[in-house]
Amino acid sequence: MIRRPRRNRQSETIRRLAQETTLSTDDLIFPLFVTEGTNKAVEVSSMPGIYRYSPDLLLKEIESCLKLGIKTFDIFPQLEESKKDKYATESYNSDGLYLRTIREIKEKLPEATIMTDVAMDPYSSDGHDGIVKDGKILNDETLVVLGKMALAQARAGADIIGPSDMMDGRVGYIRETLDDEGFTNVAIMSYSAKYASAFYGPFRDALDSAPKFGDKKTYQMNPANRREALIEAELDYAEGADFLMVKPAFSYLDIIQTLNENFPIPIAAYNVSGEYAMIKAAAQNGWLDGERAMLEMLVSIKRAGAKIILTYFAKEFALLQK
Ligand code: PBG
Secondary structure, eight states: OOOOGGGGGSSHHHHHHHOOOOOOGGGEEEEEEEOSSSSOEEEOTTSTTOEEEOHHHHHHHHHHHHHTTOOEEEEEEOOOGGGOBTTOGGGGOTTSHHHHHHHHHHHHOTTSEEEEEEOSGGGBTTOSSSEEETTEEEHHHHHHHHHHHHHHHHHHTOSEEEEOSOOTTHHHHHHHHHHHTTOTTOEEEEEEEEBOOGGGHHHHHHHTOOOSSSOSTTTSBOTTOSHHHHHHHHHHHHTTOSEEEEESSGGGHHHHHHHHHHOSSOEEEEEOHHHHHHHHHHHHTTSSOHHHHHHHHHHHHHHHTOSEEEETTHHHHHHHHO
16 A cells, blocks of 8 residues: 555644644634623523623633633623613613623723624514514614614724624625724624524523524524525625624534635634533533533534634633643
8 A cells, every 4th residue: 555544643743743724712702691780600501611791700701711812702791671672772772781891891901802793682572683573574674773783882892793683784784884983994794694593592591582482584594505605695795794604603514615615704603502502411411522522513613614713612722722
C-alpha cells in the first residue's frame, strides 16, 4: 500500500498537524438571559448550567466571560406577563429592563460586544414574533415595530442587531431605519434560515415566550427544505445583512454548507437550547461523555462552514482552553 491514511493519525502531534478545523473563543457568541430583580440567578430547569440573571449578576457573568476570552454576548429578556401586549410596546421602552441593561453593560464593560434580538415574542401577549390579527401574523405592520425595536437597541449601544422574527423584508427595513438615524456602523446578523423547530423548547421555557396559540410555521421555515434557504439568504444579503445565520445548527449542517458556499459574508449558526439540553441530559444520565460530545458538536458545526457559533456551551468551552 502506497497510500496509508493511518500514518496521519499515528500521534497526537501529527493528528494536530493534519487537523483541518479548529475552534477558538473568537468564533463564539454566548447567549444570556436577563430578568428583573437584583442578586438573582435562577437556573433554567431544562438547561442545566444556564441561568436567568438579574442585571447586576449578568454584568458579573459577562465580566468573568471576558476574562476567559469570550467577547460577544447575545442578550435575551424575560418579561413579566404584565409588561406584554399585542404590539410589543415594551420592546422600545428605553427605561425597560432590556434596554436599561444593554446601556449598563456598554457603559461598565465597553470591551464587550453586544448582540441584541429583534422579534416581538418576549414582549408579545400572543407569544408570536409578529402582530396577530384574526389568528394571522401580519407581515408589513410588524416591520414598523421591528424598526422601532432595532433603533432603540442601537441607541442603547447594541453592536450587532439580530432579527430573529422571519418576517419578509425586515433586514432592509431595519437597515434603512438605522441608516436614517446615523447608525451606519451597527451590524445586522440576520436569522436567515430559521426553521420551525422543536429544538427551541427549552429557550421558550427560559423566557416564558411560547406562542399562546398555534405554531410559528407561517413564518419560520419548513425543516424539510434546503433550496428555500437560498431565497431567504439572497434576500437578506441584498437587503444589507452583514452575517447570515442558520438556526438550529446541528440538524442543519447541510444548510450551513450551502450558505457558506454561496455567500461571501461570514456564516453563523445557532446551536440552540434543545441541542444543549440533549447533551446535558444524556451526560447527567451517564449516557454520553458530555465534554467530548460538546466538542464534537461544535467542531462539526464549524467544519460544515459556520465561522461563528452562538452556543450555550461558550463558557464551558472557554474554561477548557485554560
Ligand atoms: C425568538 C427566538 C427564539 C430563539 C431565539 N430567538 C425562539 C423562537 O423562535 O421561538 C431560540 C433560541 C434557542 O432555542 O436557543 N424569536
